[in-house]
Amino acid sequence: MIKATSLVKCFGDFTALSALTTEIHKGSIYGLVGSNGSGKSTFLRLIAGVYMPDGGTIEIDGQPVFENTQIKDKTFFVADDLYFLPQSNMNDMAKFYKSIYSTFSEEKYAKLCTIFPLDPRKKINTFSKGMKRQAAIIMGLASQPDLLLLDEAFDGLDPIIRGAVRKLLSDEIASRDMTVIITSHNLRELEDLCDHVGLLHKGEIMFEREIDELKLGFCKVHAAFNPMIPLEEFKKDLSIMQISATGSLINMVVRGISSEVSEYLLEKGALFAEGVPLTLEEVFIHEMEAVGYDYNNIIF
Amino acid sequence: MTTTTSFSDQKRFSQLYRAIFRRNIGYFSMYAVILFIFYPLQYLIEAFKSLKHYDINALTLAMDPFAYYNFNGLGKNFTGVSSVFVTVIMAAIPIILGLMLQSYMHSKKAADVYHSMPIKRETLLLVNAMVAVTIIAVPMIVYTLLIAVVQIAKFGFFPSVLGYMCLDTLGWLVCSFVIYIVTALVAVCVGTVFDTFVFTCVLLFAAPVISGLYLVLCDMFLFGFRANQLTSYLIFNFSPITLMPCRLGFYEGSDIYTQVLFHSNISILLMLVIGCVLFVLAARLYRRRHSEIAEQATSSGILPKIIMLIGTVVCGVCFGLIFQMVGVSDNNKLSFIMWTIIGGLLAYIIMEVIFNRGFKTLVRSLPLGAGMVVLTVGLISLIFTGGLGYENRIPSIENISSVEVNYKGRYGDSDPMAVGPYISDDEGHTFTKRLATITLEQKENIETLRLFHQDVTGKKYGSQWSSRKNVPDDVSMVYPNIVITYHLSNGRTLTRAYDSCDVESMMLLAPLETQPELLYQAYPAFYTEPENIVEWYVQDMFGSKEMKQIYSQADSAKLLEAIRTDISALTLEQLSDPKDSPIGILSFNAQLPKQGSERCSTGGYFIISSREQETYKFLKSKGVIDEITPDLSKVKGVVVSVSSGNYYRYGSAISALYQISPDYNEFYSADYDNIKDSIQERIRMIKEDAKMKEQTVTEEVYVEDRAVAAASYYGDLEQVFENEADIRVLAQAVTATIPANEKLVYANFYFEGTATGTPVMIPYSKLPAEIQKQLDYNEIIK
Secondary structure, three states: OOOEEEEEEEOEEEEEEEEEEEEEEOOOOEEEEEOOOEEEEHHHHHHHHOOOOOOOEEEEOOOOOOOHHHHHOEEEEEEOOOOOOOOOOOHHHHHHHHHOOOOOOOHHHHHHHHHOOOOOOEEEOOOOHHHHHHHHHHHHHOOOOOOEHHHHHOOOOOOHHHHHHHHHHHHHHHHHHOOOEEOHHHHHHHHHHHHHHEEOOOEEEEEEEHHHHHHHHHEEEEEOOOOOOOOOOHHHHHHEEEEEEEEOOEEEEEEOOOHHHHHHHHHOOOOEEEEOOOOOHHHHHHHHHHOOOHHOOOOO | OOOOOOOHHHHHHHHHHHHHHHHHHHHHHHHHHHHHOOHHHHHHHHHHHOOOOOOOOHHHHHOOOOOOOEEOOOOOOEEEHHHHHHHHHHHHHHHHHHHHHHHHHOHHHHHHHHOOOOHHHHHHHHHHHHHHHHHHHHHHHHHHHHHHHHHHHHOOOOOHHHHHHHHHHHHHHHHHHHHHHHHHHHHHHHHHHHHHHHHHHHHHHHHHHHHHHHHHHHHHHHOOOOOOHHHHHHHHHOOOHHHHHHHHOOOOOOOOOHHHHHHHHHHHHHHHHHHHHHHHHHHHHOOOOOHHOOOOOOOHHHHHHHHHHHHHHHHHHHHHHHHHHHOOOOHHHHHHHHHHHHHHHHHHHEEEEEEHOOOOOHHHHHHHHHHHHHHHHHHHHHOOOOOOOOOOOOOOHEEEEEEEEEEHHHHOOOOOEEEEEEEEEEOEEEEEEOOOEEEEEOOHHHHHHHHHHHHHHOOOOOOOOOOOOHHHOOOOOOOOHHHHHEEOOOOOEEEEOOEEEEHHHHOOHHHHHHHHHHHHHHHHHHOOOOOHEEEEEEOOOOOOOEEEEOOEEEEEEEHHHHHHHHHHOOHHHHHHOOOOOOOOEEEEEEEOOOOOOOEOOEEEEEEEOOOOOOHHHHHOOHHHHHHHHHHHHEEEEEEEEEEOOOOOOOOOOOEEEOOOOOOOOHHHHOHHHHHHHHHHHHHHHHHHHHHHHHOOOOOOOOHHHHHHHHHHHOOOOOEEEOOOOHHHHHHHHOOEEEHHHHHHHHEEEOOOOOOOOOOOEEEHHHHHHHHHOOHHHHHOOO
């Protein structure tokens, strides 16, 4: 289990993480979302032991991560900006990681090389961005870590490879109880892959839930009233994140289960009320709007 | 069944070591090839060169098999070319490796990989260091072994040379290790490769450069200070980049060889300790290093401040020195400080802009720059204000046990020396050692020296830069280059050096001229054994007649004793104002004592100044005196030279009482007619110039002014005297010794049928007024 307690990380005057507290359970696929500069990559680097915390603690299985070789031996970090040894090919990199990670499996590496369309003898600096990403994921999976940290993991991958990666991750989780923490701006991707999601904003976890709970916890409802009743009426009883009215038609985004909200509106005299769950992207946008991260209000 | 437990740190270390070494095998090969070309190959070329063009002496070759080969270093394993290139290679490679192996710290994405790996940072640093040591050490050791084998095969087995070769190789490796560690330490502290390179270079050169500059400043501005050879060598021991190249200049038998070698060996040991300490420091700092500083310009923290301080001090002082040299101002000290401030501030601003990649922080950081400049000026001011009493410090007589001084009186140009066998090497070579100083232990002599020292420091004339302007026009300076070392009762020493002083100060040393303590150490007649004397020469004062005499050992002993008696009998009054004209010069050549001696000489001389002297009587009894009596009727002419300004003394011995030396040869051409013509032509030109000046300048020009102008343009005034009466007067005015504060003229007597003889000295005051007039610019240009 990964446990961050009041985790603080500063870069000069800028505070990237301010008192971040969270727990990530073993075997989960945790999606980390957040606006640009919210501290996602910083949090991953703290978990990977790249950064030293300026305050608070970050522990894996009850042990601090920084300079802990035992913990780091079970952790593999695929950064957003990838690095490979100069003039190396995938085989060189595999040898390098084999000398470092005790769990590195040559068989798995060989198998992965057959899955991904990459030439392991070709120099990596000739690879495209997506191919480099694939190479890094191969190294990560071949190292067989207990914790895989993926920063913008799907960046540059084509849809086929994305699917393959998703499948491989699911298999690893199923077979080895591996934990994956993944950051991405592609929320659709996370929605399909993750079982948990955390929203980071300004260095803090704004909320974190199971993905199903999250989807169920928000709903978008359309209802018609005749005559129309004042919108303030709803605000008293519902946790409304957004509401708008056009004629007799009301559209609202509400925290809660869609069936319960629909029932409430029908009781209030709605001619009809229909609720649908929100996508993760919609949840993200509405939550961010709630804290003032609203680009709809930008006037050009 | 996880392999984690079996995957120990040791295994990870060795696997990572192999992985990193494999990745750098290309650099290893390249370095090995370059080193081979410039180290063993150069040695082989030199060792197997053809000796056809040499005039081979079999005995020399038997005694020293390396005699005809140009090998440097105590291990004789370097040539001229390899000395230069190995120095460069062994300095550059550790820096390059340090930059390369630690470059991952300066790339954000590389740091992500390396710092997320399950390996401790200390281990990573150690693995890199081990790889660097392997790359540097293996070729160096292999090549040195190759050279050692070749040396034994070609020149023979010399344990001491091979020992030095091993020690030197160890030294090179230790220094390379320290250079690498300094680079690694800097790499840990900064965020970019550029900063690492710049900071490393600055740190490596800082100590010798700053100490060297400070020594130069002390030498220039601190009255009485002189950096000795040992100190100059020691500066190179302060840095791993200069320590070993300095050793290449060592050779056995040099005066300070033993001391320098001892310090150098200690420095190698210290470097090893420093290297280990720096590695531990680097490991500790690396553990706490923030990965996020990668790719960031290093402007904060203590290291950039240290670099900026070094830069400010060095550039400030260099600016001061440069503008001091070109002499842009009359006020040396003020000008120096002004240019130091300008140079220091300029350097600070440039560094600030470079380190911060812009001007944004410049104004805010200026107070720090000002502080650094103030510190620089403060350090210089320590020297300018007398070095915290350094200039005036003279120990009290009670605290002095003895004084070592290089003042050796009027016979000081006869160099005493020590000779083996007590100074010899393993191969049985005999060395001579020049004894440049005498030691005074008698209180009255020490007090005489103290009085001189007090007078010199009180006047402070003649410091190269700071006080030159202080010498009044009417003060005559001499340049005795005196070095005084007081040995104090508490075991410490105090050394002061004065390249010049005025003649009045010099005269304070005159009482030493009659002191047995000086005579026994400075004059060869007192310490030369008669059995070592090979031959004697007697000549008249003018060098017109010379006789070689071979005396028996008994006669030589008698003659030596006579000289000792005569010299000991001379009083200061007699020396300062001799009543008789000198009769001749007696000199001897001697061989070095076979049994060795703590003080001996290969020759000496004595000026026979009176018919009352024992030496005169001895030579008279041998019939030599009559043979050397000059026939003045055969003098064609006398060339007399008088100094235009201060009466500068020619010759090598500068003492309170000056006398001519037979070793001092003529300074005119042997062709008298040429000399005469050129002197007369010169006098005509001086007169014409003066006349023209009088006609062209509208306002009245005084004779004195024209004389000064002529003197400053033409220098020493020379005249030729051919009148028989003048020649006799000049001959009678010659004296054996002249006090330093008395004006003198030099006279060269040209005899018929002989080459030019030794110049003689005549006190100006003893010349008749008519002759004095002819030696005066005022009279000539009237």
